[in-house]
Amino acid sequence: MKQYSLAIHGGAGAISRKKMTEEKSCAYRAALSDALAEAENILLRGGTALEAVEKAVMNMEDSPLFNAGKGAVYTHEGKHEMDAAIMCGKTLDAGAVSLISTIRNPIVLAKTILERSEHIFLAGEGAMEFAKQENIAFEDAAWFNTEFRFNSLQKAKMKQKIELDHNEREDKYGTVGAVALDQYGNLAAATSTGGMTNKRFGRIGDSPLIGIGTYANNKTCAISCTGKGEDFIRAMVAYDISCLMEYKGFSLEAASRFVVQSKLPVKSGGLIAVDSKGNIVMPFNSEGMYRASVSNSKAKEVFIFQP
Amino acid sequence: MKQYSLAIHGGAGAISRKKMTEEKSCAYRAALSDALAEAENILLRGGTALEAVEKAVMNMEDSPLFNAGKGAVYTHEGKHEMDAAIMCGKTLDAGAVSLISTIRNPIVLAKTILERSEHIFLAGEGAMEFAKQENIAFEDAAWFNTEFRFNSLQKAKMKQKIELDHNEREDKYGTVGAVALDQYGNLAAATSTGGMTNKRFGRIGDSPLIGIGTYANNKTCAISCTGKGEDFIRAMVAYDISCLMEYKGFSLEAASRFVVQSKLPVKSGGLIAVDSKGNIVMPFNSEGMYRASVSNSKAKEVFIFQP
Numbered sequence: 001m002k003q004y005s006l007a008i009h010g011g012a013g014a015i016s017r018k019k020m021t022e023e024k025s026c027a028y029r030a031a032l033s034d035a036l037a038e039a040e041n042i043l044l045r046g047g048t049a050l051e052a053v054e055k056a057v058m059n060m061e062d063s064p065l066f067n068a069g070k071g072a073v074y075t076h077e078g079k080h081e082m083d084a085a086i087m088c089g090k091t092l093d094a095g096a097v098s099l100i101s102t103i104r105n106p107i108v109l110a111k112t113i114l115e116r117s118e119h120i121f122l123a124g125e126g127a128m129e130f131a132k133q134e135n136i137a138f139e140d141a142a143w144f145n146t147e148f149r150f151n152s153l154q155k156a157k158m159k160q161k162i163e164l165d166h167n168e169r170e171d172k173y174g175t176v177g178a179v180a181l182d183q184y185g186n187l188a189a190a191t192s193t194g195g196m197t198n199k200r201f202g203r204i205g206d207s208p209l210i211g212i213g214t215y216a217n218n219k220t221c222a223i224s225c226t227g228k229g230e231d232f233i234r235a236m237v238a239y240d241i242s243c244l245m246e247y248k249g250f251s252l253e254a255a256s257r258f259v260v261q262s263k264l265p266v267k268s269g270g271l272i273a274v275d276s277k278g279n280i281v282m283p284f285n286s287e288g289m290y291r292a293s294v295s296n297s298k299a300k301e302v303f304i305f306q307p
Numbered sequence: 308m309k310q311y312s313l314a315i316h317g318g319a320g321a322i323s324r325k326k327m328t329e330e331k332s333c334a335y336r337a338a339l340s341d342a343l344a345e346a347e348n349i350l351l352r353g354g355t356a357l358e359a360v361e362k363a364v365m366n367m368e369d370s371p372l373f374n375a376g377k378g379a380v381y382t383h384e385g386k387h388e389m390d391a392a393i394m395c396g397k398t399l400d401a402g403a404v405s406l407i408s409t410i411r412n413p414i415v416l417a418k419t420i421l422e423r424s425e426h427i428f429l430a431g432e433g434a435m436e437f438a439k440q441e442n443i444a445f446e447d448a449a450w451f452n453t454e455f456r457f458n459s460l461q462k463a464k465m466k467q468k469i470e471l472d473h474n475e476r477e478d479k480y481g482t483v484g485a486v487a488l489d490q491y492g493n494l495a496a497a498t499s500t501g502g503m504t505n506k507r508f509g510r511i512g513d514s515p516l517i518g519i520g521t522y523a524n525n526k527t528c529a530i531s532c533t534g535k536g537e538d539f540i541r542a543m544v545a546y547d548i549s550c551l552m553e554y555k556g557f558s559l560e561a562a563s564r565f566v567v568q569s570k571l572p573v574k575s576g577g578l579i580a581v582d583s584k585g586n587i588v589m590p591f592n593s594e595g596m597y598r599a600s601v602s603n604s605k606a607k608e609v610f611i612f613q614p
Contacts, residue, residue: 092541098511099430119510120537123406124431126509202433203426204405211518211543230427234399236518236546243550 002183004043005278005295008035008056010066011174012226012269015288017305028065029302032292035059036302039178040294049180049188049222050088050111056178057084057107057190064146066290067174069105072144072194074153080144082194083208084110089187089216089276096208098123102144104137107192110208112136120210124202149197156198175207177214177224179274187222187276189214189238205229211239218276220245221252227269227286235263241273256281309490311350312585312602315342315363317373318481319533319576322595324612335372336609339599342366343609346485347601356487356495356529357395357418363485364391364414364497371453373597374481376412379451379501381460387451389501390515391417396494396523396583403515405430409451411444414499417515419443427517431509456504463505482514484521484531486581494529494583496521496545512536518546525583527552528559534576534593542570548580563588 010032039056043049061069072080084106085096095114098121103109109131113122122130131138175193182188191214193207206213206229213229215238216222223238237259244255252275260270260283270284272291282291282303292302317339346363350356368376379387391413392403402421405428410416419441420429429437438445482500489495498521500514513520513536520536522545523529530545544566551562559582567577567590577591579598589598589610599609 094540099433117508118537119508120540121511121516123509123511126406126507130508200433201424201426201437202430204428204430209428209516210540211546230425233401233427233517239518239543239546240550243547243554247550247554 003181003278003296004183005181005274005280006036006040006043006052006056006178007272007274007280007282007293008032008039008060008176008178008291009224009226009270009272009282010060010176010290012284012286012289013174014267014286015304020304025304028290028304031060031063031065032290032302033300036292036294036300039180043180043182046183048184049182049186050086052180052182053178053188053190054086054107054111057176057192058105060176061105061107061192066176067194068176068192070144071146071149073149073174073197075195076198076200078153080141080194082106082192083204084190084192085208085210085214086110086114086190087188087210087214087216088114089218089222092217094120094210096121096210097127098204098208099202100124100127100131102138102141103128103131104139104143107190109136110190121208152197175226177226177272179222179224179272181222181274181276181278185218185276187216187218187274189216189222189224191224206232206237209233212237215239215242217242221273221275223271223273225269225271226289231265231268235259237264237271245275252279253281256283260285310488310585310603311490312488312581312587313343313347313350313359313363313485314579314581314587314589314600315339315346315367315483315485315598316531316533316577316579316589317367317483317597319591319593319596320481321574321593322611327611332611335597335611338367338370338372339597339609340607343599343601343607346487350487350489353490355491356489356493357393359487359489360485360495360497361393361414361418364483364499365412367483368412368414368499373483374501375483375499377451378453378456380456380481380504382502383505383507385460387448387501389413389499390511391497391499392515392517392521393417393421393497394495394517394521394523395421396525396529399524401427401517403428403517404434405511405515406509407431407434407438409445409448410435410438411446411450414497416443417497428515459504482533484533484579486529486531486579488529488581488583488585492525492583494523494525494581496523496529496531498531513539513544516540519544522546522549524549528580528582530578530580532576532578533596538572538575542566544571544578552582559586560588563590567592
């Protein structure tokens, strides 16, 4: 059997070991396992890396546990504004969306842009008009309502600050993502996020930005980031790792470690990445990062805190 | 006198030598000279690179000749949707806006985000709300009306296609930009665009994307791009040049030439860049690029076609 590798994340941040109950930990682990298994199944059946990362992200978007899709946090105005991006390492084609609402799976819209639009990045009302033309699934705004997230908004408003919260104060940087190498040697990356609780002003983070929160290139690696978007933009995280591999000959492991440890401020977040040989890394400099990985040569692993 | 360098562009594309009248050529040259002189004046008086690139771009935004600010092209809906970004090479702070309208100088809003927002990238209605709070100058939608651009939209609609036109079919990729090195050794880059005639779906091009259309880093260089945005996104143009310098030891000239000639499809567009030693390059692979440069050691130059 040829090499395949797959990694997913469900956000990084100040996930407190103390506050993490056994019940909550089990729920997250089960959700990660489920998303991983569905995507692995695609790779096992001969599907592409692009299909696998889309499926993993869709699965997590449909879970209320993660800050993406159904579980997206509330903006200041009480809406859900979501961003997503996907990239194919073989063709360098990409699709990205920002500031969309009521679309059930933003990652499906991003993949449709990759496949069917001459553009790469669509945003706001225009992106939703494109989604309608392409028969992308919408949901009522009420579908995205979760009591838990609504309470987070009220708390954030009381504190009069913008929270990058995903899980109260326990998971500051909620995002989901997936990276994969398929049996054909192709890489792909996908990321989806609901942004920041109480955010205003149409803020766009790193998730939908090609080369920052999401990047794939068969020459080097596929990457999906999660964390404080502005830190990731300043450091050009995903493409920087790719360039350290391509131009300085760094391994994926050395390049990722260097960028996370030396170019990002402490507690910014983390990333998952896979290279063209199937190596997987999942470094982060926050307290925790929901993550899981599997390959044809290594059994499934699911982690929340530092190993 | 310490080194300072400055370069500006007013868009690249299929600028036909045959169709370029003496009158039109003079008008563009005068507008470029004017923007260059105003920005150089700032550098000469001890102003910063960030102030100089903002001023050069503001000046071109106020001219109806360039596809930015007043001269912005019409979207499919007959509106003007503008994007801009600015970055400081010393701090790596940046400000970017996308899909805004009725703001006289999008680059001023981008600089205000750099200086006064905890975020980097704001878009749409939210960005305009922030602009109002910050007392950024608005103009009536009518202020952006130009007969010439309106006629371009009608023609494009008749052809039922999206045009990256700036100047009928003569300047496909209209954008303005500036890069500078100031006497304190700091670099800055700024870019502003009105996008594509007849564009739909809230398309975001490369101009407001940090590391793609706009980038500055004192370690390497400052860059502003102009051209077919999707090509520039796939190639991660600005940060790729920076990485070739930082990680492979390429000169600015070698890095820029390599990226424009080897990573961009033919006729994609071009860029202007200045490095920390004050070297200026202005490569492009389209027929022409409106551009001008000056430094303390080199007299003003204004070009439209290949030299």
